[in-house]
Amino acid sequence: MNHFPIFLNTSGRRIVLSGGGDAALAKLRLLMKTTAHITVFAPDAAPEIESWAEAGQLTLIRRAMDPGDAMCAALFYAADEDAVEDKRTAAIAHADGALVNIVDNLADSQFITPAIVDRDPVTVAIGTEGAAPVLARAIKADLEEKLPTSLGTLAAIGKTFRKAADALPFGRARRDFWRDYYFNAGPKAIASGVEAVQPALDALLGDHLMKETRQGHVAFVGAGPGDLELLTLKARKALDEADVVIYDRLISPEILELARREAQMIDVGKEAFGPSTPQEVINALIVEHGHKGAQVVRLKSGDATVFGRLDEEIDAVTDAGIDWHIVPGITSASAAVASLGQSLTKRGRNTSVRFLTGHDMQGFADHDWRALANPGEVAAIYMGKKSARFIQGRLLMHGIDPATPVSVIENASRADQRVLSTTVAQMEPTISQAGLSGPALTFIGLAPRNAVAALPDLTIPQPAQEAR
Secondary structure: OOOOOOOOOOOOOEEEEEOOOHHHHHHHHHHOOOOOEEEEEOOOOOHHHHHHHHOOOOEEEOOOOOOOOOOOEEEEEEOOOOHHHHHHHHHHHHHOOOEEEEOOOOOOOOOOOOEEEEEOOEEEEEOOOOOOHHHHHHHHHHHHHHOOOHHHHHHHHHHHOHHHHOOOOOOHHHHHHHHHHHHHHHHHHHOOOHHHHHHHHHHHHHHHHHOOOOOOEEEEEEOEOOOHHHOOHHHHHHHHHOOEEEEOOOOOHHHHOOOOOOOEEEEOOOOOOOOOOOHHHHHHHHHHHHHOOOEEEEEEOEOOOOOOOHHHHHHHHHHOOOEEEEEOOOOHHHHHHHHHOOOOOEOOOEOOOEEEEOOOHHHHOOOOHHHHOOOOOOEEEEOOOOOHHHHHHHHHHOOOOOOOEEEEEEOOOOOOOEEEEEEOOOHHHHHHHOOOOOOEEEEEOOOOOOOOOOOOOEEEOOOOOOOO
């Protein structure tokens, strides 16, 4: 992020613009929505600028800029549509201490003006760092369609009510009140007229002051394999509600960004607690925050019900008398097999699939390897990188065809996904030599659909989907 988005207080401050043509008009139409004192320098100004000056909406000085003309200005726009003049006026404004924007010159500008959705006092700014203005305008049009024009009125009335709402306890109680106002009581009231909104606010505050404090609750949420677009709507809602998020180390940063900025984020992976946080410590953290009345999200990679030690955490919160629910996610096997262009089961090949974890080597020995070695069987092995040699040995010991395909998907569904295609005979040393550093899932009995042969130590691109 090269351009950090902020909202600048322009009330009573100077904004200076040099130029009187189309570029100046485009900027002024936006700037005149502010409460700033706008000064325009232009020897020859467009009729619209002349009329705005006559109406007292801005100050027009009918000459080119001179040194000192941008003194005390918060912002300056060079909009003369002439590279030489823009460079000259920008240098003057810079020397006078103003932040400088040169229209259509991203490299020499100190700031850029985003596309704006105006529901005053609600303002949505959309920026692409100057790379894709057409995309910014498309997003703006989409948001304008979705955000009702009454939103600004509701926000303006709500702003005057903030001190009264301070009677509610800080945190969740206030958020619940404002959520109820903006998405329920407010829209219903404004449908009857603006005058109905204030009485509705008073009644709503009374209702919320009488409410009992919400009890702590734990949501066990599956975050999916990492791709933000594979996160369920229910998971997004849980993150938006969370006061505390206790997350695993494999959760992608893009998903963590969805949590509220005020939420307490607790990493139970390698960053905060070291490589292996004891399960007892995780259980204690969940219970501690649940007892404090927090809405806790226990965020797990993939699906929380698959190799996630979910039962132990549920037992802990149940014993502590804390309510809970589960939000399922897309397990890594589903995302990984999709990258192969295959299905986990197929008529005439296999009617069942085994999910195994290579993390528990002791339990690994108890699996029915003889059945798994039969032709056509499919297994999805989670966390199996380090146990590849053991898996290979067990399968060969029980008579599997050495040419049986093996596929390893690293970072399934993510931008840095890799697909490794090999065979049981070549699992090792192929896997250990591949230098896999991310989470990987191993499929026994499946090859990428577009693989022409089982080639050991071959990293192949993600296959295109079949035409339908």
